[in-house]
Amino acid sequence: MLHSNLLRLVARGGPKRWMSTTTKLTSVEVNDKTGIATLTLNRPPVNSQNVQLLVDLQSSIGEIESNKSRGLILTSACSNVFSAGLDILEMYNTDEERLRTIWTELQNAWIALYGSSLPTAAAINGHAPAGGCLLATACEYRVMLPKRLIGLNETQLGIIAPKWLMSGFLNVLPQRVAERALTQGRLFTTEEALAEGLVDEIANTKEEALEKCAAFIGSFTKVNPLARSLTKLQFRAENIKEFEKIRKKDVEDFVALASRPEVQKGMGIYLENLKKKSKK
Ligand SMILES: CCCC/C=C\CC(=O)SCCNC(=O)CCNC(=O)[C@H](O)C(C)(C)COP(=O)(O)OP(=O)(O)OC[C@H]1O[C@@H](n2cnc3c(N)ncnc32)[C@H](O)[C@@H]1OP(=O)(O)O
Secondary structure (H helix, E strand, O other), rough: OHHHHHHHHHHOOOOEEEEEOOOOEEEEEEEEEOOEEEEOOOOOOOOOOOOHHHHHHHHHHHHHHHHOEEEEEEEEEOOEEOOOOOHHHHHHOOHHHHHHHHHHHHHHHHHHHHHOOEEEEEEEOOOOHHHHHHHHHOOOEEEEOOEEEEOOOOOHOOOOOOHHHHHHHHHOHHHHHHHHHHHOOEEHHHHHHHHHHHOEEEEEHHHHHHHHHHHHOOOOOOHHHHHHHHHHHHHHHHHHHHHHHHHHHHHHHHHHHHOOOHHHHHHHHHHHHHHHHHHH
16 A cells, blocks of 8 residues: 555655646646645746736735645746746737736736745746746745846836836845846846846756755744744835835836837837747
């Protein structure tokens, strides 16, 4: 009996169980041994964040919080991209109501992750521009694969990242470095990101990145969970309060900006260039 149970565990790749299926654009797997949940973004080819991905992400975070996991690791099912940020195709040539929904769900996903009381870590197994960087910096710890890119490149698209979107970035980078990077729309290589403190460690494989994230979460084993989470949230309270004050206006500001003809035109050109590059 014991032997056949062990064989089943080995066949499943160790003491893991699936908590939700991949019919959604995210999936959750909890390691029975460590109690740590891995939340995987699964929208190939680049995990661009459409409304559904953002809604599924919130639902997976809620699931992990309610199943009493010990921590959350965010990662990607795409081989070379953590997340390419907001789905530009969804923002291009659309109506104001859709833009309102996109931005509201981005806000909801960010606050669910940034304000989570659980220990959170990102195993950044690929590029993480814009909204990808937003999710990674909403976590408490980041481990990234070599020779990938991460940063907030919004100004390159002719758009302005609002204050809340910069919060995580500003939590980890000195103001001087953050200001320069944001105004330049700079994407950091993994190695530059490590040198500046934007990521905490480099790992050579996704598995190693997941292990390093799990070790970070494991470092809280001897800390009282309530004391830990209240301390974390004290650090984040000011940013969360400021965000709550402006969140409705921020949606309307985004809709006004994103529907401007010159911004729409810029998105069209940006998309065309992306497509040209991917066909090369
Ligand atoms: C007023 C608006 C405010 C918006 C504010 C904020 C935040 C945002 O998140 S805006 C999104 C900004 N994102 C980017 O600038 C990233 C763009 N993508 C890339 O740089 C690369 O794709 C990336 C480095 C992530 C990956 O490179 P590759 O692995 O080489 O993949 P490809 O470039 O070949 O892409 C494959 C395929 O995906 C399409 N794609 C890529 N990114 C997006 C995106 N963000 N939205 C929609 N579609 C995207 C790309 O065009 C290719 O499509 P096909 O040509 O049809 O294969």
